[in-house]
Amino acid sequence: AENEPPWGMPCTQLLVSVATPGCDEFPSLDSKESYKLSISEGSALLLADAVWGALRGLETFSQLVGRDENGAYYINKTEIVDFPRFPHRGLLLDTSRHYLPLRAILETLDIMAYNKFNVFHWHIVDDPSFPYESVTFPELSKQGAFNAMTHVYTASDVQTVIEYARLRGIRVIAEFDTPGHTLSWGPGAPGLLTPCYLGKDPSGTYGPINPILNSTYQFVSSLFKEVGTVFPDFFLHLGGDEVDFTCWKSNPKIRAFMKEMGFGEDYKKLESLYIQRLLDIVASLGKGYIVWQEVFDHAVKLRPDTVVHVWKESSPPYAEEMANVTKAGYPALLSAPWYLNRISYGQDWMAAYQVEPLKFEGVTEQKDLVIGGEACMWGEYVDVTNLTPRLW
Amino acid sequence: GFRAMGRAMGLAGLLLGLFLVPAVLVSTSLRRGAPLAEPQLDAVEWEPASGAVPEDSLWPLPQWVRTSQRQLQLSPGRFQLVHGTGSSAGPACGLLQDAFRRYYEYMFGQSRRRQRGRRQFGARAEPQLSQLQVVIESPDPGCHSYPHLGSSEAYHLTVTEPVAVLKADEVWGALRGLETFSQLVHEDDYGSFLVNESEIDDFPRFAHRGILLDTSRHYLPLKSILTNLDAMAFNKFNVLHWHIVDDQSFPYQSIYFPELSDKGAYSYNHIYTPTDVHLVIEYARLRGIRVIPEFDTPGHTQSWGKGQKDLLTPCYSGQQPTGFFGPVNPILNTTYDFMTKFFKEISSVFPDAYIHLGGDEVSFDCWKSNPEVKEFMKKQGFGIDYAKLESYYVQKILDIVSSYNKGYVVWQEVFDNKAQLKPDTVVEVWMANNYADELSRVTGAGYTAILAAPWYLDYISYGQDWKKYYDVEPLHFLGSEKQKKLLIGGEACLWGEFVDATNLTPRLWPRASAVGERLWSSSNVTNLQDAYQRLTNHRCRML
Numbered sequence: 001a002e003n004e005p006p007w008g009m010p011c012t013q014l015l016v017s018v019a020t021p022g023c024d025e026f027p028s029l030d031s032k033e034s035y036k037l038s039i040s041e042g043s044a045l046l047l048a049d050a051v052w053g054a055l056r057g058l059e060t061f062s063q064l065v066g067r068d069e070n071g072a073y074y075i076n077k078t079e080i081v082d083f084p085r086f087p088h089r090g091l092l093l094d095t096s097r098h099y100l101p102l103r104a105i106l107e108t109l110d111i112m113a114y115n116k117f118n119v120f121h122w123h124i125v126d127d128p129s130f131p132y133e134s135v136t137f138p139e140l141s142k143q144g145a146f147n148a149m150t151h152v153y154t155a156s157d158v159q160t161v162i163e164y165a166r167l168r169g170i171r172v173i174a175e176f177d178t179p180g181h182t183l184s185w186g187p188g189a190p191g192l193l194t195p196c197y198l199g200k201d202p203s204g205t206y207g208p209i210n211p212i213l214n215s216t217y218q219f220v221s222s223l224f225k226e227v228g229t230v231f232p233d234f235f236l237h238l239g240g241d242e243v244d245f246t247c248w249k250s251n252p253k254i255r256a257f258m259k260e261m262g263f264g265e266d267y268k269k270l271e272s273l274y275i276q277r278l279l280d281i282v283a284s285l286g287k288g289y290i291v292w293q294e295v296f297d298h299a300v301k302l303r304p305d306t307v308v309h310v311w312k313e314s315s316p317p318y319a320e321e322m323a324n325v326t327k328a329g330y331p332a333l334l335s336a337p338w339y340l341n342r343i344s345y346g347q348d349w350m351a352a353y354q355v356e357p358l359k360f361e362g363v364t365e366q367k368d369l370v371i372g373g374e375a376c377m378w379g380e381y382v383d384v385t386n387l388t389p390r391l392w
Numbered sequence: 393g394f395r396a397m398g399r400a401m402g403l404a405g406l407l408l409g410l411f412l413v414p415a416v417l418v419s420t421s422l423r424r425g426a427p428l429a430e431p432q433l434d435a436v437e438w439e440p441a442s443g444a445v446p447e448d449s450l451w452p453l454p455q456w457v458r459t460s461q462r463q464l465q466l467s468p469g470r471f472q473l474v475h476g477t478g479s480s481a482g483p484a485c486g487l488l489q490d491a492f493r494r495y496y497e498y499m500f501g502q503s504r505r506r507q508r509g510r511r512q513f514g515a516r517a518e519p520q521l522s523q524l525q526v527v528i529e530s531p532d533p534g535c536h537s538y539p540h541l542g543s544s545e546a547y548h549l550t551v552t553e554p555v556a557v558l559k560a561d562e563v564w565g566a567l568r569g570l571e572t573f574s575q576l577v578h579e580d581d582y583g584s585f586l587v588n589e590s591e592i593d594d595f596p597r598f599a600h601r602g603i604l605l606d607t608s609r610h611y612l613p614l615k616s617i618l619t620n621l622d623a624m625a626f627n628k629f630n631v632l633h634w635h636i637v638d639d640q641s642f643p644y645q646s647i648y649f650p651e652l653s654d655k656g657a658y659s660y661n662h663i664y665t666p667t668d669v670h671l672v673i674e675y676a677r678l679r680g681i682r683v684i685p686e687f688d689t690p691g692h693t694q695s696w697g698k699g700q701k702d703l704l705t706p707c708y709s710g711q712q713p714t715g716f717f718g719p720v721n722p723i724l725n726t727t728y729d730f731m732t733k734f735f736k737e738i739s740s741v742f743p744d745a746y747i748h749l750g751g752d753e754v755s756f757d758c759w760k761s762n763p764e765v766k767e768f769m770k771k772q773g774f775g776i777d778y779a780k781l782e783s784y785y786v787q788k789i790l791d792i793v794s795s796y797n798k799g800y801v802v803w804q805e806v807f808d809n810k811a812q813l814k815p816d817t818v819v820e821v822w823m824a825n826n827y828a829d830e831l832s833r834v835t836g837a838g839y840t841a842i843l844a845a846p847w848y849l850d851y852i853s854y855g856q857d858w859k860k861y862y863d864v865e866p867l868h869f870l871g872s873e874k875q876k877k878l879l880i881g882g883e884a885c886l887w888g889e890f891v892d893a894t895n896l897t898p899r900l901w902p903r904a905s906a907v908g909e910r911l912w913s914s915s916n917v918t919n920l921q922d923a924y925q926r927l928t929n930h931r932c933r934m935l
Contacts, residue, residue, distance in 0.1 A: 342854045346890065381855070385935065389895035 011075065014044045014061060022051050026232050027118060027171050029371065034083035037061060039075055055169040056082065056116055086357070088333060088372030090119030090173070091391075096126035096184065097379030099151040104384045106164050111392055113168040120165050121237060121374055123175045124153070130184040132158075132176075136226045137219075143187035158230060173290065174231045176223070177239025179209035179274050192219055194254065196247040207247020211274035212257040221281050228285040235307065236282055240300075241292035243271050268298040275300045290333065296325055307371065309333045319360040326366035334373035340391060341378040447590075449929030450575050452628055452909035453917050454594035464521040464553055466577060466585040468500040473570070476525030476557060485535035487563050488526060490678050495570045499577045500585065519553040521587055524573055526566050527559045534562040538743045539630060539680050541880070546595035549573060551587055567680040568594065568628055575933070598866070600818075600842050600881030601911040602631030602684070603904060608638035608695065609888030611662040616893045618675050623901050625679040626934050627908035632676055633748060633883055635686045636664070639694035644669075644687075648737050649730075651699035669741060684801065685742050687735075688750025690720035690785050702726060705765060707758040718758020722785035723768040732792050739796035746818065747793055751811075752803035754782050783811040790814065801842070807834055820883070821845050828869035835875035843882035847907050849900060850887040858927070859920055862906040867915070881911055902931040 020032075035048040035057035046061060048054040060082065065075050091112055093100060109120060124132050130144030131152045142148045153161075165172050186193040186206050191213070193206035210216050227236065245267040248254045254270070263269040275295055282289050283303060290307040291300075302308075308325045310318050310332055318336035325332045337355045352375070358367045377391050447457050473492040475482050483489065528534075534543070544561035547569035558569040572594065577587045603624055605612060621632065636644050642656030643663045657663045664672075673683050689696075697704035697717050702724065704717035721727050738747060756778040759765045765781070774780040786806050793800050794814060801818040808830075813819075819834045820842050821827050827845035834841045846864045861884070867876050884907040886900050905927060909917065917923075 343852050344854065345851045386895075386898035389898065 007074070008077070009042045011039070011042075011044050014046055014058075016046045016054050016058070017048070018051050018054050019047075019049050026166055027052055027169050028234060029087055029171075031087075031118075031169070033087075033116075033118065033169070035060075035080075037064075037078060037080040037082070039064070039078040041077070044075075052118075052169040053083075055113070056084075059114060059116060084116065084118075086370070086372030088119055088374075089117050090121045090333070090372065090374035091117050092121040092123055092335070092374050092376040092378075093387075094123045094126065094377065094379030094382070095131055095153070096123065096129050098383035099129065099131055099146055100379075100387065101384055102153075102157050102160065104387055105161055107388065108391070109161070109165050109168055109170055111388070112170055118169055119171045119173055119372075119374065120161075121173050121175060121376075122161070123177065123237075123378075125184060126177060126181045127183040130188065134223065134226060136222050137188060139188035140185060141188070144184040155230070162232065171233045171235075172231060173233050173235050173237050174227060175237035175239055175290075176227055177237075177241065177292075178220070178278065179211060179271065180241065180243040181239060182209055185209075189219060191215055194247050194251055197250040197252065200252075203250075205247075207251075208243050209274065210254075211248075211270055212254055216274075217277055217281070220278060224278075224282055225285060228282070228287050235288045235290055237290040237309070238275075238278060238282065238295075239292060240271075240275055240295040241311070242294070245271075272298055272300040279303065279306075293321055293325070296328070296330065297321075302330065304329060305331065307331045307333055309335060309374075311335045311339075311376070313337065313339075322357075322360040322370065323362050323366065326360075326362055326369040329369070331369050331371045333371060335376050338373060338375045339378065340375050341380065341382060343390065447576075448925055449578070449933060450572065451905060451926050451930035452912040453914075453926065454572060454592045455597075455914055456593040457590065458592075459588045459590040462519070462589045463586045464551070464589060465518045466499075466521050466587060468585065470522060471496075471500075471524075471585075472522070473524050473526065476527035479525075479527040479529075479533075480531055481526070481528040481533040481535055481563060481566075485528075485533060485563065487535050487678055488528075488566060491567055491570055492526075495574050499574050521551065521556055522554050524556045524558055524570075526570075527557060528561070528563060528566060529559060530561045532562075534564060538677055539564050539682050540745055541599055541682075543680075544595075545599075545628075545630065545680065547572075547592075549590070549592040549594070551576065551590045553589070556587075564630075564680040565595075567625070568596075571625065571628065575930075596628065596630075596912045597914060598879075598881035598911045600631055600883075601629050601908065602633045602842070602881070602883035603629050603900070604633040604635055604844070604883050604885035604887075606635045606638065606886065606888030606891070607643055607664070608635065608641050610892035611641065611643055611658055612888075612896065613893055614664075614668055614671065616896055617672055619897060620900070621672075621676050621679055621681055623897070623904075623934060624681055626930075627905050628912050629904075629908055630681050631881075631883070632672075632681055632683045633686060633885075634672070634683055635688065635748075635887075637695060638688060638692045642695040642699065644685075646734065646737060647741075648733050649700060652696060653699070655699035656695040666741065673743065682744045682746075683742060684744050684746050684748050685738065686748035686750055686801075687738060688748075688752065688803075689731075689789065690722060690782065691752065691754040692750060693720050696720070700730060703730060705758050705762055708761040708763065711763070714761075716758075718762075719754050720785065721765075722759075722781055723765055728788055728792070731789055735789075735793050736796060739793070739798050746799045746801055748801040748820075749786075749789060749793065749806075750803060751782075751786055751806035752822070754805070756782075779809040783809050786811040790817075804830060804834070807837070807839065813839065816840065818842055818880070822848075822885075824848070831866075831869040831879060832871050832875070835869075835871050835878040839878065841879050843879065844885050847882060847884045848887065849884050849903050849907075850889065850891065852899065858903045858906040861903060862910060862920065862923060863918070864907075864910060865915065866910070882907065884908075901934065902927060905930060 031052045032049040033052045033056050035046060035053035037057055037060060038045045046054060046057040048057055060080060064078060065073055067073055093105065093108060129146045130140050133141045133152050133154050135155060141152050145152045162172050182193060183206065192209060194208055194210040195202045196205045196207050197203060248267055248270060258270060279289060288305055290309055293308055293310050293312060296308045308330045310321045310325060312318060313336045322332055322334060334357045338352055357370055357373055382390060447459055473496060481488055543564045545564045545568050547558060547560040547565035549569050549572060550557045558566060558573060560566040560569055572592060576590060577585055580586055605617065605620065641658045641662065642652050645653045645663045645665050647666060653663045676683050693704060703720060705719055705721040706713045707716045707718050708714060759778055759781060769781060790800060799816050801820055804819055804821050804823060807813065807819045815838065818840045821830045821834060822844045824845045831841055831843065843866050847861055866879055866882055884904040891899060
């Protein structure tokens, strides 16, 4: 037909050129994801510093290819220079509130790659269930999973996820959230959780991890040694959120300990004691750590490169928290406005889109400490039957 | 009473081992599916059954349930669903034959268990249930007819050794009873299929229990619609309100007016052919579900204008047409010629006695801008009351549709704007503000009503919103007993602005189940903890 641009020479190849090798490595926070795409007559070139950039560039290239009304594939002459604004672009999945079969996780990783996400934050265990099959402590999943035969992630499953992610330039950061959110740990690790008391007698229920026993720290040390080996990423997410002090307060041995330590009635100090020891353990394993904001808010002593994960929308407003965290010199991750499990009617993607992560009071050095953010899909009302349409 | 089973045990033995469950007791005579008077609580003592309660996964909760601790085994290789002696339905009843196979598969799966096991028959001491006999009592069972508002959906189920009996007036009650029976069959820890001895008397509280699907905002492939009909049957819904066309697209392929979908559908792939439509209607019929199509006019008709020139009102800016169109043009004879022919087709394609004619949200702006319309208003003496013009149009459509011997359902605006309605018009109340008052008004004027207002399931929100749908009491409005009887049921609506095949099923279910129980079960079935238990089990079963 008239007025149609003439077809150029057909493209037969996309040449991919990567400057630094790294095919067999794992992606990290410092990975270079930049790339250049040059499509012109007779030449299609994808240039990247690292393989990770090549992956991003391939995704973009695939988005440029169109089909006309006759079905012919075509691509416009194009020049693209691209790199991510933030190096940590994550997605949280919760496999404790509801078990997610492997295929659901792998499908999510595929869609993450379509959207250039590069961190899979695996909130793998929590109060309701413990699906992680530990080699050191097999009883944890045997007693703590919804079903120890079917609702578990074997060592092989975990490796599958890690490798599937790696091939898409996605880091897997596992979260073993303590000392709260650990009810499912109790059945498989007797003595780990704090027994709650009703007056002078144990009530039969349990609370957070018991911070006053040596056995606790031996256990935690062994578990995190395993976790640190299984998950190759430099960072581990240690949780530390929403620790309910009621059970600790009810336990006479803990009250005695508080007195001994001179903590008075400030249970935040007890929480900090536990967290500090945990951080030391994890640091000694050569790992970095990410913690939920409470750990920072309760004035725990943190290593300078601790990443603080901001999740509360208010008290204080998250912009204020971002300012506080970065002012104290810690790298920050933003999730507060991106709790995608909180569904609502209509085009709520717009509210998520309009968030400006750097919109808070602070100097450039502070803003530079924001390494990115994460969309969270908590699992209270989510399983494989509705995960994909709810998340994407 | 029920048929003797030729066993020494009989009724007395049945009563001996029974524990009553906390359900309301009503008279045990079978009833047609009309709204009932409030049931009386019997003076009989009951004790809660120990351990797992067999009715912990019944949904919706039947009107009257008695179960015992005594369990019967079912062998997938030997158990059969059959027509009982004396039933007016037999092997020629395709609807029941189909249901027998379907429910067998639901209960036992399609596993290898169907073959006889290696263990000898008679080696086990446990009591066996070898059959469920289905007995239709009415001389005209309904096997080859379509369900309608007056159909009987009542059934009586007796589960005792060695044969269970399901009695119903019509096949529709048998379908409901089969669903309930399938909910009673459970597996023990070892994989054996068991059912507790029980007796159930059941019928729906409301006769119209519907789901609205919108296939205009987003096209829904046939598969989606059929899967949804299956889910409806699990929840004893009996009306599919098919909001088939609207502003955005016209997927209905009309025989008389093929251009409507040619030009108005999203694409040639996004249509429902006559075959598709028949398939939906028959699939629904086999599940006791009526299909009420909605062809909403005069508003919500943008897509109609693509394939039918001059149907819609041209809008004006001053003296110039803007190129945009508004509602159906009510002043042209051609409009009514078209509607006469169009609704002739619809009346013959869709067998239900009712057609939904819409009539909601008519914007008057375009009419007001059009000089010819303004002229017409003057001639008719309507002044500037465009509600009168709307009613003028609506009345003519109602007359057209009546001439084809169809009843109609309309959205509440048609009533609110004072159109002249036939006495058996059904008014659908959808506006959420003060809907109880609207129900009083509609029924006060003597019209039948159905309630949709609190059940717009497209309005998603975080958390367990099923509870708020469950808590609705449809009869909580000011009115006499006579008025209350005019509320024949309700509908859970899933409007399609943000829904397509990728998310329909998890968005609609199991939230719609809450509405299903509210419309079927007795008004005092309101305990949320008990509902949560049963709904959790029901949901897993539906998966």
